[in-house]
Amino acid sequence: MTxxxxxxxxxxxxxxxxxxLESQDDMTVLDEAANGTEAVRxxxxxxxxxxxxDVRMPGMDGIEATRRITASGDRTRVLILTTFxxxxxxxxxxxxxxxxxxxxxxxxxxxxxxxxxxxSGDAVVSPGLTRRLLDAYVHHLPAGxxxxxxxxxxxxxxxxxELEILTVLGKGWTNTEIATRLHLAESTVKTHVGRVLAKxxxxxxVQAVIxxxxxxxxxx
Amino acid sequence: MTxxxxxxxxxxxxxxxxxxLESQDDMTVLDEAANGTEAVRxxxxxxxxxxxxDVRMPGMDGIEATRRITASGDRTRVLILTTFxxxxxxxxxxxxxxxxxxxxxxxxxxxxxxxxxxxSGDAVVSPGLTRRLLDAYVHHLPAGxxxxxxxxxxxxxxxxxELEILTVLGKGWTNTEIATRLHLAESTVKTHVGRVLAKxxxxxxVQAVIxxxxxxxxxx
DNA sequence: GCCACGGTAGTACCGGGGTACCACGGCCTC
DNA sequence: GAGGCCGTGGTACCCCGGTACTACCGTGGC
Numbered sequence: 001m002t003x004x005x006x007x008x009x010x011x012x013x014x015x016x017x018x019x020x021l022e023s024q025d026d027m028t029v030l031d032e033a034a035n036g037t038e039a040v041r042x043x044x045x046x047x048x049x050x051x052x053x054d055v056r057m058p059g060m061d062g063i064e065a066t067r068r069i070t071a072s073g074d075r076t077r078v079l080i081l082t083t084f085x086x087x088x089x090x091x092x093x094x095x096x097x098x099x100x101x102x103x104x105x106x107x108x109x110x111x112x113x114x115x116x117x118x119x120s121g122d123a124v125v126s127p128g129l130t131r132r133l134l135d136a137y138v139h140h141l142p143a144g145x146x147x148x149x150x151x152x153x154x155x156x157x158x159x160x161x162e163l164e165i166l167t168v169l170g171k172g173w174t175n176t177e178i179a180t181r182l183h184l185a186e187s188t189v190k191t192h193v194g195r196v197l198a199k200x201x202x203x204x205x206v207q208a209v210i211x212x213x214x215x216x217x218x219x220x
Numbered sequence: 221m222t223x224x225x226x227x228x229x230x231x232x233x234x235x236x237x238x239x240x241l242e243s244q245d246d247m248t249v250l251d252e253a254a255n256g257t258e259a260v261r262x263x264x265x266x267x268x269x270x271x272x273x274d275v276r277m278p279g280m281d282g283i284e285a286t287r288r289i290t291a292s293g294d295r296t297r298v299l300i301l302t303t304f305x306x307x308x309x310x311x312x313x314x315x316x317x318x319x320x321x322x323x324x325x326x327x328x329x330x331x332x333x334x335x336x337x338x339x340s341g342d343a344v345v346s347p348g349l350t351r352r353l354l355d356a357y358v359h360h361l362p363a364g365x366x367x368x369x370x371x372x373x374x375x376x377x378x379x380x381x382e383l384e385i386l387t388v389l390g391k392g393w394t395n396t397e398i399a400t401r402l403h404l405a406e407s408t409v410k411t412h413v414g415r416v417l418a419k420x421x422x423x424x425x426v427q428a429v430i431x432x433x434x435x436x437x438x439x440x
Numbered sequence: 441g442c443c444a445c446g447g448t449a450g451t452a453c454c455g456g457g458g459t460a461c462c463a464c465g466g467c468c469t470c
Numbered sequence: 471g472a473g474g475c476c477g478t479g480g481t482a483c484c485c486c487g488g489t490a491c492t493a494c495c496g497t498g499g500c
Contacts, residue, residue: 109329161477172427175457183276188478194458204458204486206426207392213433213440220433220440379446395487408448414488424456424488 002119005046006032007039007065008054008081013104017052020108027115036060043069043076049119055082055093063096070097077118081111100124155215157199163217165192166200170209170218222339225266226252227259227285228274228301233324237272240328247335256285263289263296269339275302275313283316290317297338301331320344375435377419383437385412386420390429390438 004021006029008014014032021027030046033039035057043051051069055062066078077099093101099118102111103126114124158166168178175193179186193205202208212218224241226249228234234252241247250266253259255277263271271289275282286298297319313321319338322331323346334344378386388398395413399406413425422428432438 107333110333113327113330159476169426170430172423172430174424184477185479187480190458191478191480194460197458203392204394206389206429209426209429210390210392216440220436381447404447405449407450410488411449412447414490417488 003048005048005051009057036065039065040068051078067096079118170212223268225268225271229277259285260288271298287316299338390432
């Protein structure tokens with residue numbers, strides 16, 4: 001069950017969100033807040049999974065409230081909602097620690113799936129902003145990916161496929177899961193896993209996962 | 221009306237996508253392709269608004285096909301679909317010019333709204349990847365993220381002994397090793413491990429180790 | 441006194457994981 | 471064409487890991 005705190009200065013807006021969220025089996029609205037100060041206090045009090053945060057509010061605004069909530073150390077995630085997808089708001093909100101940024105004219109389903117994604121630790125931003133973020137990101141990293149090609153000697157002997165297998169081992173997948181999701185026979189998976197263990201000097205998949213973390217192939 | 225070309229080597233998968241898309245009033249499937257070469261040819265021929273592109277295909281893969289399609293100068297956008305969100309695929313695909321990257325286990329509505337977003341020039345990536353992109357992006361900005369993670373709630377329920385067990389699980393120890401090195405009976409170790417798994421929501425010790433890394437209990 | 445909780449330990453059972461081996465097609469390089 | 475590497479698949483076997491119970495003993499709180 002995902003618990004939500006709604007922070008918005010417009011009662012009618014809050015009502016709409018509450019109706020939408022309460023119609024879902026897996027969501028419940030803990031409380032509402034009409035400004036940033038109230039949002040920070042109630043977030044600390046109720047420890048909701050997600051705070052639905054409006055940007056423009058009297059007194060403390062949503063950005064500052066987001067900063068304080070994410071700085072508190074609680075697990076609470078903030079999803080910022082605004083009427084316009086002005087970049088200044090978005091970037092400021094994301095730098096303040098928000099897990100997402102959606103425009104209010106999004107489809108209800110988008111809002112719901114956004115809340116679910118944020119609650120599970122993922123991030124969500126509206127498509128228009130994604131485009132701009134992506135451009136900025138690709139522009140910032142012209143050549144390679146963060147971990148372009150593994151420099152760690154322990155992974156040097158691994159083939160592409162074996163690196164792939166090691167990566168999904170790092171996700172905690174079982175052999176049968178790997179088989180179905182990669183469209184392979186389980187015997188093939190076992191062969192690959194066996195070779196990964198041999199080449200990385202791991203006794204079992206647990207040590208292989210540790211190896212994956214230590215080499216930076218997968219990251220927490 | 222958004223025109224779409226479906227590129228996937230699995231006929232059943234293509235059929236599913238076609239059924240879903242054709243059920244929408246504003247979409248039409250121009251044609252299908254079973255590999256990258258075919259996708260490039262048909263994209264140049266039919267000039268679809270969007271190409272739904274699978275990554276893994278025999279012959280030319282989806283990444284290379286994406287590169288050629290976006291390099292052609294046509295207005296055609298490419299939305300990459302894959303079974304799992306391995307970063308290598310995502311980054312490679314996005315660098316190849318794709319406008320989006322979604323995992324196949326996404327909700328049908330997410331796929332549809334993704335196609336519409338891409339067709340209108342926006343970009344879409346799956347929530348999990350958004351998180352990582354965002355982290356990388358924010359990390360590149362002057363103002364850092366206040367990611368001060370206090371003791372993770374997933375570990376809150378664990379007793380001292382159980383934290384100890386989880387820590388040595390993170391070292392890759394087997395049950396018998398834990399037993400001898402901590403001077404316990406193996407049955408006791410099993411009891412502890414079982415409780416750790418239950419409390420951390422892990423299916424097996426592999427997932428528990430991942431949890432240990434993600435919570436920062438053990439570090440690479 | 442009693443109860444809850446944490447740590448310890450036991451038994452029984454079964455499924456998945458890991459090993460050892462073999463095999464075949466595709467691709468590359470001599 | 472021969473050989474090697476890689477990815478794929480198969481069979482057979484054994485053991486560890488995980489589950490589902492139950493049980494006892496301290497300690498601390500009411």
